Amino acid sequence: MLDLGIAGRTAPENEDPSRGRLAHAPANHPAVKPARVGVLLANLGTPDATDYWSMRRYLNEFLSDRRVIDYPAWKWQPLLQLIILSKRPFTSGANYRKIWNAERNESPLMTITRDQTARIAESLLARHGDKVMVDFCMRYGNPSTASKVHAMVEAGCEKILFFPLYPQYAGATTATANDQFFRALMAEKRQPATRTVPEYFDHPAYIEALAQSVERAYATMDEKPDVLVCSYHGMPRRYLMEGDPYHCQCAKTTRLLRERLGWERDHIDMSFQSVFGREEWLRPYTVEHVADLARKGKKRIAVIAPAFSADCIETLEEIDGEIRESFEHAGGESFTYIPCLNDDAAHVAALVTVIEENLAGWVA
Template sequence: MTDQDTTYLPLSAAPADHPKVKAPKIGVLLSNLGTPDNYDYWSMRRYLGEFLSDRRVIDYSPWLWQPLLQLIILTKRPFSSGAAYKSIWNMEANESPLATITKAQTEAVRTEISKRYDGGVMVEYCMRYGNPSTQSVVQKMVDAGCQKILFFPLYPQFAGATSATANDEFFRSLIKQTWQPAARTVSPYFDRPDYINALATSIEKAYETAELRPEVLVCSYHGVPKRYLMQGDPYHCQCQKTTRLLKE
């Protein structure tokens, strides 16, 4: 059985008109931030509009924020963001680097899992913003017979604007299902030894190719408002711990 196969269970005791029941499978769904479909104005506007309308990302009142977003920001920002995306765009595959990398990650996980479980596990990826959407991939997995789904936001540190909104979209997708699969999510892995070791190995490889070994390593993380921390968001603290463990 491949990831795309749909096999039906025999229902010898069921009436002839009984709906077909798919053979049960387990799904692993990797979730990344998102990407525009292209770097042109309208593709960028759709992507930025979805991203910046998320209340987990911008929590201002829509009555105040949406007029500013729709009339000013989304009029100008798609041009500058599109130019930035064009400078790094994967022209050969016609996709953003994030899409290329996420596809490669998914294929690596799929290959490793297929060695262990021989096709009984379906591995896919989705984007919180843009395509493939979380809802479309959840539907694909349910249609293939996934009765259990492990949802894996690809963020080492937890933040409301990243992991939480990805989980939100996943759970919203389950609302639409008549037969909901059992679901669980992956915890943040900011302090897992294997993650820290992977970071250290990557850095050492970069040092090996440098003409001069740097004296200082600066770890840069995406910023969030301080009030998010004061409201209980653990992102700041988890970034601090990742850096400390990496240093050690």
Template sequence: MNNDHLPSDHPTVPQAKTGILIANLGTPDGYDYWSMRRYLNEFLSDKRVIDLPSWKWQPILKGMVLTKRPFTSGANYKLIWNEERNESPLMTITRQQTEALRNRARAEWGDSIEVEFCMRYGNPSTHDVLDQMVAAGCRRIVFLPLYPQYAGATSATANDQLFRALMTQKWQPSVRTCDPYFDRPDYIAALADSVTRALDGKSPSKLVASYHGMPQRYLTEGDPYHCQCQKTTRLLREALGWDEDRIDTSFQSVFGREEWLRPYTVEHVAELAKQGHTDIAVISPAFAADCIETLEEINGEIREAFEHAGGKNFTYIPCLNDDAAHIEVMMNILRENIGGWV
């Protein structure tokens, strides 16, 4: 914006821009006790994640969970930590995705585009990044939560945090939030291609599509996550041209004593091995980037459960990460949502 006509004491008004903000779940700043405790406290205090009354949950969280869990979670993070950059793989990959999107977006729409990323929990926080984008002149922002399937505990809480951050702005930008992309043909094609490349001619008797779990109660209360996961699996199977019994859907990362969506992946792969499926592959279509749940849980704990039950060959198929096809999916979503703004 040209500031020449403004009074001398008027604050400088930056050139108006359009912003693209992608959001992922988050990551601790380190795997030490206090970094893990801060991260877990923020994550597990979110009412979208644990919806128990505060009077009931907070004493359990502060008294028991945050006393022990930072040690065990920290040890798991240490196994996969990017020591060179001193950050988690999720942070590394999300930055790579952002850089790829920034290059593509600016090549297509010019320098009036700002592309950044934020985390729902931990750093860089949604509040801080939104402040930076507004200060840089972003009067319009497209917000893309990196969750293919919608869930209250993922997509909705990312949007919640964005809206809370908007409440602190004197001059709020216009915002568009993107729909989940669990059934987009380009996303399904990218998944199918990743399976074909990872298997490289191998023919496991089962492909297990393992999604992050949630309490069964959330499904009965109206959360569409379970149904969207099932549809992603079905569409992936159809894209691969496989028979119905070749791909299974399961759920991982169970927390607490409440019944969660079943079957549980760690139990399911062990049962498959006992049934004679000693050669399987596992993919994680709910994750846009490899993280603790894929690199340590699936490729560690779940692999061990399979092998302990008699399994022989376990192939983990990486997330789409910053694969060119995945970046193109994101660009297609952004093109649809940025229409009329650039």
């Protein structure tokens, strides 16, 4: 945990910080820790390893989430347990091994989220001294949301700001992360005051960080791409019709990015990846869309993934693997993947700005 050595607030007159308990309390009174404000970042999750059983545990937790797959349990669970989880851990494990951080023995998502958290912690320490404690958790896998919430409560956090690292809101991302946070709070004897950070898909600092990443990538090219494809994680189209705002927020992010870059409409477009199952998902599908672009004469493209705050299996393996191959097999000549914002300085500054706005009234 990134505990920054927080001392907390000034002790009131009835508290004796040197003894860690209330000044007028009996000697056997439980210790009273200095009050802190916690900032808990949350990302999707990662398997602990790439072997079959590690992958199965992770996939079971992920695919059993009713926010992700909302089919009735009586219909979905037999299919999941008997068929999908008997085969998919092998293929998913093989894909993770292609991108695994062997040096740290962890997925890139874990590495990047940890680095993001460290940089955010450094920035908040410089701004607020020892008043703020920063850590991260995963919705699925480890470190679990419950373990980090409990650790913050044990460390004296009387207020926790929970920040799902998803720029665009979706029930299967932001909402399920919040659900898990609320479930973790239910297990605490002393519940802290809490806030959740809303989506930030149109925040000027986030759009600026995206634009800068595109400009840096394009500055290194001798010949510019014909099209920049903004590839967002997909979801069933039914979710849009049921009121999920994700599609609309992705469209606005794309528009704001185009306006910030000063481009014409035909220089940037939007598509959706990671389709699962037979149900219709948001279209166009990225893997098909890039092939269509190649067949239409767009031989040079770049792809960016604005819905992901950190590179992961869906970007490093799917976009820079399967989607690249689809484009090249259709006749495409130049494919550039622009990495996620990760721990880029402009991205960290944007996240800190969002955090500061949501900490208003909690810290000076």
